Amino acid sequence: MPKAIWLLVIGMVINVTGASFIWPLNTIYLHQELGQPLSVAGFVLMMNAGAGVIGNLIGGTLFDRIGGYKTVIYGIAITIISAFILAYNHTFLWYVALLVGIGFGAGMTFPALYAMAGTAWPEGGRKAFNAMYVAQNVGVALGTALAGVVASIKIDYIFISNGIVYCLFLLLAIFGFRQIEANRQVTPATSNVFEQKKNFSFSRPFIALLIVLTGYFICWLAYVQWQSNISVYTQQLGISLKQYSILWTINGAMIVLFQPIIAFFVRRWVHTLKAQIYTGLVIFIISFFVLSQAQVFTMFIAAMIILTIGEMFIWPAIPTIAHKLAPEGKAGFYQGVVNSVATGGRMMGPFVGGLIAEAFGMVILFYAIMGLFCLAFISTALYDRVLKEKITAEPATKHSIQS
Numbered sequence: 001m002p003k004a005i006w007l008l009v010i011g012m013v014i015n016v017t018g019a020s021f022i023w024p025l026n027t028i029y030l031h032q033e034l035g036q037p038l039s040v041a042g043f044v045l046m047m048n049a050g051a052g053v054i055g056n057l058i059g060g061t062l063f064d065r066i067g068g069y070k071t072v073i074y075g076i077a078i079t080i081i082s083a084f085i086l087a088y089n090h091t092f093l094w095y096v097a098l099l100v101g102i103g104f105g106a107g108m109t110f111p112a113l114y115a116m117a118g119t120a121w122p123e124g125g126r127k128a129f130n131a132m133y134v135a136q137n138v139g140v141a142l143g144t145a146l147a148g149v150v151a152s153i154k155i156d157y158i159f160i161s162n163g164i165v166y167c168l169f170l171l172l173a174i175f176g177f178r179q180i181e182a183n184r185q186v187t188p189a190t191s192n193v194f195e196q197k198k199n200f201s202f203s204r205p206f207i208a209l210l211i212v213l214t215g216y217f218i219c220w221l222a223y224v225q226w227q228s229n230i231s232v233y234t235q236q237l238g239i240s241l242k243q244y245s246i247l248w249t250i251n252g253a254m255i256v257l258f259q260p261i262i263a264f265f266v267r268r269w270v271h272t273l274k275a276q277i278y279t280g281l282v283i284f285i286i287s288f289f290v291l292s293q294a295q296v297f298t299m300f301i302a303a304m305i306i307l308t309i310g311e312m313f314i315w316p317a318i319p320t321i322a323h324k325l326a327p328e329g330k331a332g333f334y335q336g337v338v339n340s341v342a343t344g345g346r347m348m349g350p351f352v353g354g355l356i357a358e359a360f361g362m363v364i365l366f367y368a369i370m371g372l373f374c375l376a377f378i379s380t381a382l383y384d385r386v387l388k389e390k391i392t393a394e395p396a397t398k399h400s401i402q403s
Contacts, residue, residue, distance in 0.1 A: 001127070002121050002124075004116075004121065005117060005120060005128055005131055007172070008113055008117050008120065008131075008135075009131050009132065011169060011173060011176070012113055012132050012136055013135045013139045013142070014139070014165060014169040014172060015109055015166075016138075016139025017142045017143040018079075018162050018166045019143065020139060020140045020143020020147065021143050021146065021161055021165065022099075022102070022147075025151060025155065025158060029155065030095070034091075036092065042350065047096065048099045049344075051100040052104065052343045053340045053343045053344055053347070055104040056107045056111050056339040056343060057340050058108060059110065059112050059336055060333045060334070060335050060339070061332065061333050062074070062108070062332070063111060063115045063336075064331065068113070068115060068177065068180070069173070069180070071332070072113065072116075072177060073174070074108060075106065075108030075109035077170070078104060078108070079101070079109075079166050080166045080167060081101070082098045082099075083162045083163035084163040086162075087159035087160045087162075090156070107343065110335075111333075111335035111336035114129065114132055114319050115323075115331045115334075115335045117129060117131070118323040118331055118335070125320060126266070126273070126276075126317065126320045129316045129319045130259070132316075132319075133316045137255040137256065138252070138256060140252060141253075144248070146161070204387055205326065205387065206334075207386050208325055208383045208384060209321070209334060209337065209338075211382055211383035212380060213318070213337065214376070214379040215281075215377070216338070216345070216376075217341050217342075217344060218345075218372045218376045219281075219314055219373075219376060221345045221349045221353075222284065222349070222369045222372065223311065224349030224353075225353045226247075227350075228353060228354070229350065229353045229357050230291070230362075231244055234300060237295060239297050247300060247304045250308070251307075254308045254309070254312075258308075258309070259312075262312045262313070270313070273317045273324075276313045276317045277376075278377070279313045280311065280312075280317070283306055283307075283309050283310030285370050286310075287304075287306040287307040287310060288303075288370050290302055290303040291303045292363050292367060319338050322334040322335055322337070
């Protein structure tokens with residue numbers, strides 16, 4: 001990989017490590033330390049995710065207007081300020097406001113990092129986004145592991161550690177990302193706000209993106225059940241929290257170690273991005289079918305292994321499609337929309353899954369998710385239909401999805 005991609009990968013690892021210090025402990029801290037009911041804790045986390053959605057959209061738009069370097073700096077600055085204030089203000093209202101600030105600031109950085117990866121290594125195609133995807137999972141593994149060690153000393157130290165990690169990210173961005181930005185020509189911002197509005201339209205590429213993101217939203221809606229309702233389900237079956245955490249250790253280890261195997265499959269048999277999504281969806285369905293039959297820990301291990309293989313096909317494919325569809329000067333905005341949809345799925349998933357599980361039971365929830373995946377198949381099959389006429393006229397354009 002080019003040096004620029006390595007710098008972005010390291011930045012993504014540090015960024016997600018910082019974010020992962022807090023998210024596993026949010027519910028515990030709100031419930032046990034601040035005395036809030038679980039419903040209130042869930043609503044606060046939804047506000048955090050909602051701020052992330054807005055941050056993603058603004059961060060993507062800013063990338064197109066002022067470039068990735070400044071966007072990342074602004075996002076990190078907001079996150080650092082929120083993190084250090086949170087370190088010394090633990091009352092409930094401060095916690096809510098600052099968690100929203102952290103979600104917004106972190107949300108700004110993600111689309112900028114992905115868009116920078118796509119523009120820094122355009123010939124890399126899926127490889128650039130796959131590297132960022134692996135980096136995210138390395139960050140999750142590091143962050144959650146370090147958070148457990150820090151929390152065992154004193155839980156309040158989590159917030160200080162979070163701010164320190166983001167300071168490291170800021171230093172890397174200041175000294176490492178400026179050169180990446182220098183190699184990219186930023187589209188100048190228009191001076192007239194009405195002219196800016198006219199620049200956006202529901203063009204064919206954007207409609208195609210929205211269609212494929214319908215399936216992406218469903219995938220995240222399903223995936224996040226593992227982090228919410230399935231964790232409760234395992235407790236009901238007598239599976240310990242230690243065993244449940246092992247499932248995510250397996251997930252993270254596989255994502256790093258299985259990359260050569262997935263790359264071999266992609267080169268040998270799964271040649272197009274659509275085929276990668278189809279393959280991932282089939283594997284997701286198998287995973288949730290195994291879940292519907294699971295009563296012992298080994299079955300949950302099997303389901304997690306299958307799920308992880310599926311996500312390694314789908315997660316990098318979607319931002320790659322967005323990069324290929326994005327018109328000149330809209331790469332950041334398109335990546336912002338992708339990250340917003342993913343965040344929206346993570347935000348709505350626990351709530352929707354909880355409603356279905358409480359009304360009909362967990363097994364019905366799994367079957368309902370399997371049914372929803374059929375809609376993802378349809379959206380994947382149809383999204384490039386709106387581009388058919390354009391591709392026929394311009395067979396060599398960026399919007400081709402056969403790579």
